[in-house]
Amino acid sequence: MTAVDADVDAPNLSIVLGSEISDFVEVESSEKASIDLDKCISCGKCISSCEPHALIDRGDGSPLLMPFLCEGCGACAIVCPVDAASIGRVANGCIGTSRSSYGFPVVVGQLQIGESNSGELVTLVKSRGAEIADRDGCETLLVDGPPGIGCPVIAVLTGADYVIAVTEPTPIAANSLGRLLDVAAHFGIPAGVVINKFSLDQEYAKDMENWLERERQIPVLQRIPMDDNFPLSLADRTPLPVFNPACEGAEALRQLSTSVIAELSRIGDRGGS
Amino acid sequence: MPSFGREILAAFSEKPVTTPMLAVTGGKGGTGKTVVAVNLAVALHKLGYRVLLVDADADSPSTRQVLGAKPWLEEPVMAFRPVIASEKCTGCGLCAEACRAHALIQVGGKPPLLFEHLCSSCKACLLVCPVDAVEEGSRKVGRLLLCRHDGVTLIVGELRPTERHSTAVVVAAKERAYQEAAANTYDVIIVDTAPGAHCSVVQALRGSDAALAVTEPTPLGAYDLDLILKLTSLLGIRADVVLNKAGLPGGRLDDIVEIAKRHSASMEGEVPFDKDLFRCYTAGKPVVSELPESPPAKSLMELAKRTEQTIARVKGSFPSPRDESSTE
Numbered sequence: 001m002t003a004v005d006a007d008v009d010a011p012n013l014s015i016v017l018g019s020e021i022s023d024f025v026e027v028e029s030s031e032k033a034s035i036d037l038d039k040c041i042s043c044g045k046c047i048s049s050c051e052p053h054a055l056i057d058r059g060d061g062s063p064l065l066m067p068f069l070c071e072g073c074g075a076c077a078i079v080c081p082v083d084a085a086s087i088g089r090v091a092n093g094c095i096g097t098s099r100s101s102y103g104f105p106v107v108v109g110q111l112q113i114g115e116s117n118s119g120e121l122v123t124l125v126k127s128r129g130a131e132i133a134d135r136d137g138c139e140t141l142l143v144d145g146p147p148g149i150g151c152p153v154i155a156v157l158t159g160a161d162y163v164i165a166v167t168e169p170t171p172i173a174a175n176s177l178g179r180l181l182d183v184a185a186h187f188g189i190p191a192g193v194v195i196n197k198f199s200l201d202q203e204y205a206k207d208m209e210n211w212l213e214r215e216r217q218i219p220v221l222q223r224i225p226m227d228d229n230f231p232l233s234l235a236d237r238t239p240l241p242v243f244n245p246a247c248e249g250a251e252a253l254r255q256l257s258t259s260v261i262a263e264l265s266r267i268g269d270r271g272g273s
Numbered sequence: 274m275p276s277f278g279r280e281i282l283a284a285f286s287e288k289p290v291t292t293p294m295l296a297v298t299g300g301k302g303g304t305g306k307t308v309v310a311v312n313l314a315v316a317l318h319k320l321g322y323r324v325l326l327v328d329a330d331a332d333s334p335s336t337r338q339v340l341g342a343k344p345w346l347e348e349p350v351m352a353f354r355p356v357i358a359s360e361k362c363t364g365c366g367l368c369a370e371a372c373r374a375h376a377l378i379q380v381g382g383k384p385p386l387l388f389e390h391l392c393s394s395c396k397a398c399l400l401v402c403p404v405d406a407v408e409e410g411s412r413k414v415g416r417l418l419l420c421r422h423d424g425v426t427l428i429v430g431e432l433r434p435t436e437r438h439s440t441a442v443v444v445a446a447k448e449r450a451y452q453e454a455a456a457n458t459y460d461v462i463i464v465d466t467a468p469g470a471h472c473s474v475v476q477a478l479r480g481s482d483a484a485l486a487v488t489e490p491t492p493l494g495a496y497d498l499d500l501i502l503k504l505t506s507l508l509g510i511r512a513d514v515v516l517n518k519a520g521l522p523g524g525r526l527d528d529i530v531e532i533a534k535r536h537s538a539s540m541e542g543e544v545p546f547d548k549d550l551f552r553c554y555t556a557g558k559p560v561v562s563e564l565p566e567s568p569p570a571k572s573l574m575e576l577a578k579r580t581e582q583t584i585a586r587v588k589g590s591f592p593s594p595r596d597e598s599s600t601e
Contacts, residue, residue: 009471010301010500012493031373051353051395052440056284066281068475068508073395074373087373113504116472119437147302147468148332150432150439168303170555176333182434201555228522234491235523 001104002138004129006122006156007146008093008109018237021096021108029124030092030117031072035063039084046076046085068114093121095128102242105132118146122155140264147176149183157184162267163191164221164260169198169205177208181216190267191218194256198223221263222256225249282509288480290454292325293587294462295580296478296510299487300497301468305517305544306330306487308554309573310465311339313485315559316577318424322460322584327450328429329477330467331415331442337429341557342422349413350430350445352394352438356410359384368398368407393438415442417449423562428453439473447479461584469497470504478505482587484512485541485580490524495532502536512538513583515576519543541583542576544569 005013014021033054035046042061054069055076063076063085076085092115097107109125111118126143133141145156157163163184167177177193184191193212198205205223212218227249233240241250277285288294297310307330314326328336337344355368355377364382376391377398385398389412399407414436418429430446432439447464454462466477478484484505488498498514505512514533516526533540544550550569553560561570561577 007301007469009469009474010497012301012496015492015496049396049400053444058280064280064284066285067277068285068472069479071393071395071472072373073393073397074371075395075397075400078371078397078400111471113470113500114472114475114507116475118471148330148439149434150332150473151437152471153332154435154437171557172307172335172338172554175335175338179333179434186435200551204555231491231521232523234493235525237492 001140001142002129002133002136003100003104003106004125004141004143005106005108006125006143006152008111008118008121008125008152009146011108011110013144014098014106014108015237016234016239017100017102017106019098019100019106021098021106023098024094024096024110026091026094027121027124028089028091029120030090030115031074031087032067032070032090033065033072033074033076033085033087035065035076036084036086037062039082041082041084043081045079045081049075049079051075068116071116092117095125097128097132102239105136105138107132119151119155122152123158126156126159149179153180154183157187157189160189162264163189164194165191166194166196167208168196169201169208171204174208174211181218190263192221192259192263193218194222194224195220196224197226199225219263221259222252224252224256276507277509285479285508286482286510289451292454292459292462293584294464294481295583296464296466296481296484297487298466298474298478298484298501298505298512299468300489300494300501302493304468304487304489304494304497306468307335307339307465308550309485309487309515309517309544309576310463311336312559312561312570312573313577313580314425314463315340315423316561316574317461317580319561319574320577320581323458324425325450325454325459325462326425326427327446327462327464328427329443329446329464329473331430331432331439331446331473332467334429334431336427336465337418337420338557339554340420340422340425340427340559342420342427344418344420344429346419348417348419348449350415350417350442351411352414352441353396353399354389354392354394354410354412355387355398356408357384357387358406358408361404361406363404363406365403367401367403371397371401373397390435390437394441414438415445417446423559426453426457426459439467440476443473443476447476470500474504475508478508478510481510483583484510485515486512486538487515487517488529489518490516490521490526490529492528495525495528498529499532502532502538506536512536513541514538515541516543518546520546541579542572544572544576
């Protein structure tokens with residue numbers, strides 16, 4: 001297995017694994033406008049064409065670019081009558097690799113703070129992960145994605161064979177879970193659910209399980225109980241099954257890995273891939 | 274780390290209303306951003322403030338559920354999509370070339386095909402077409418929900434599942450909030466942002482006068498807090514820290530305090546790790562109204578009192594809150 005942290009704007013996988021990444025390399029997976037004010041004739045056309053409002057009128061019709069809002073769409077360069085606006089590739093993050101102390105490779109993407117185009121960076125991190133997996137003969141690429149359903153999440157889901165959706169037994173988490181399952185279903189990706197912090201509200205957790213089974217036909221892969229060993233293992237930067245193999249949480253995680261392997265072989269048989 | 278000139282930061286801090294705006298932001302996965310934002314809103318209402326709350330976590334908005342509010346109005350968020358008038362199209366291919374999202378694909382000399390889910394609504398295709406064959410169409414990318422509950426007006430921006438452009442929904446929710454703040458008087462706007470430090474968070478922070486970064490006493494909380502405080506300082510926004518889940522087993526308060534200190538952020542509040550808080554959260558009842566005597570409610574009320582000072586600092590001379598709104 002190769003592990004990929006594709007939650008690029010706040011990658012946490014190597015913290016949980018306790019591994020250090022030293023070989024971060026800058027990548028240019030974003031484009032941005034730049035304005036040559038020497039050529040600018042202050043016509044204001046670029047300002048009114050900028051949909052994300054990244055160009056602001058300096059007061060005389062010439063534009064001020066707020067780089068962190070620019071999405072690099074190129075509308076300004078199209079409308080500029082004197083070629084003062086141009087689009088160029090810019091560095092928006094970095095990618096690093098390491099081998100965890102448990103033997104498997106880890107690939108991490110880190111978005112530059114406040115940068116856009118996290119989806120492009122996610123795609124790059126995943127393909128770097130796939131290269132390493134190929135090189136090392138890994139069977140599985142395990143990709144840790146960001147929360148939500150927007151651009152970087154869709155980039156994580158693209159090309160995935162299976163989605164493990166992690167939730168909690170609360171109405172709020174159930175609502176977000178439903179939205180994520182809608183997106184997975186839209187892209188035709190089979191999914192299974194992990195109910196974390198199961199013991200917070202067992203009754204509601206059971207309602208969720210019934211809902212998943214009846215309304216969504218989605219299997220619950222594992223219930224994971226609340227266990228003080230979780231925050232303790234996190235503080236120790238050691239994954240729970242190693243930190244305290246005998247505890248309840250560790251046992252649940254081992255069962256989860258068995259369920260995931262079973263699901264992967266089930267969809268593999270069905271898909272014939 | 275890059276830094277931006279004063280001119281850029283001044284433009285970023287501008288907003289079309291004078292109402293003080295406070296962003297509640299934070300790290301990934303249940304650090305308690307929304308619980309803090311909602312309870313802060315209700316607590317400030319109890320102190321006599323007219324509060325406008327904006328849920329700008331368009332991917333996973335949950336403010337409405339935590340507040341227990343039902344929407345009274347729903348408005349669609351529409352975005353541009355190109356409609357190709359094939360009778361006008363000459364098949365020149367300029368639009369497909371201009372489309373950096375690769376949503377328009379041209380095969381041979383035929384009119385381009387649109388892959389709508391990739392379209393970022395930038396209108397480059399419309400601008401570049403020499404024969405006006407790209408016409409203005411629209412599609413629904415999300416919705417806004419307007420609610421009023423517990424004395425708080427709430428505007429929620431919700432991305433439509435399968436759409437990817439969260440920032441468009443954040444911008445729409447903020448614009449709707451400015452419209453509401455211009456039409457009715459509010460003492461403060463509170464914006465609940467998405468977690469993390471990406472572009473949708475930046476759009477949510479735009480125009481904010483101050484921010485609260487909510488974190489938890491874990492290595493993940495510490496790492497994310499450092500990122501977020503770097504982001505707010507990059508954007509020229511004063512941010513202070515709220516520690517949620519204080520007293521979590523193995524929790525290391527020292528690390529959080531150290532990071533706050535490094536960024537000259539003050540520790541504005543500590544919310545205990547508490548069963549009552551969780552019960553209120555799942556029941557959709559803000560703990561400050563439901564269990565006002567509980568430890569988490571008391572600490573959130575304390576936070577609201579400190580926030581009054583932030584509001585006053587932002588406003589310079591803040592108008593005195595109405596007296597009648599503190600009794601219901």
